[in-house]
Amino acid sequence: MESLWTDFVNSDYHDWRGSGRSENRLVLSSWQHAFLGKWCLSAPIPALEDDIRVLEQFRGRLQQLAADLSEGGAMAQADRDWLNAAMSGGLITRQLAGEGSELHLSMVPAKQEWTQVMAEVAADFAGTVIEGETVRIRFCENSDCRWVFYDDTRNRTKRYCDDKMCGNLMKVRRFRAKKKAEAIKDNG
Ligand SMILES: [Zn+2]
Structure with missing residues (x-):
């Protein structure tokens, strides 16, 4: 999910294949475009450098908080204040949408x-906290x-993002490590 x-x-x-290659996709216009499109949001593309800097800081802290909460940690008042500050950067308008029995606000x-x-990202994360779903992160x-x-x-047994990719890769690595250990033992 x-x-x-x-x-x-x-x-x-x-x-994930272990090349050590990392990519900060946040800075890529192609990523920005796909991300905004997918979640029905709009913002200037390419994002300005100042925006990128703020977004990176925000992402770093969100990553850390998510890791802490997934390990059973509690949200501190400072985290709450930080999320509230991020959410205060957004404005919401209400609209009647849908037709007939599907009509909703x-x-x-x-x-x-x-x-x-x-603000939308922060609100989405806040929703995860409210619903008590942080244990599933x-x-x-x-x-x-x-x-x-x-x-x-x-x-709650899922360990890898994708069993066919990371799951298999780790299985192969464990297998190779075992074979190697056995070979060393046989030669020794
Ligand atoms: Zn993975």
Whole structure:
């Protein structure tokens, strides 16, 4: 499962295959374009350098807080204040949307700025906290990857972002490490 805030945090990309290559996708116009389109948000593209700097700081702290909470930590007052400050950068207007029985009140982001985007990301994360879903936050156990995701399995046993990719890779690595250890033992 992907959410607005995990998608945002994952703009800090690490090559899961272990090449050591990282990519700060936040700075890429192509990423900005795809991200805003996907979550129905708008802001100037390319983002200004000042905006990027603020967004990077925000992402770093969000990453840290998500990691702390996923390990059972509690949210401090300072974290609350920080989230509130981020959310105060956005404005919401209410609109009637849908037809007939689908008619509903929709809250629409009012500003087409990166501060609005940050407010939306912060609000999405706040929603995760309110719903008590922080225990499901995972950082992929492949240390090269660190992709953040929700563990949506019943028993909360999901360890890798993708079993076919990181899961398999780690299986192969464990297998090779075992073979190597055996070979050393046989030769010794
Ligand atoms: Zn992974």
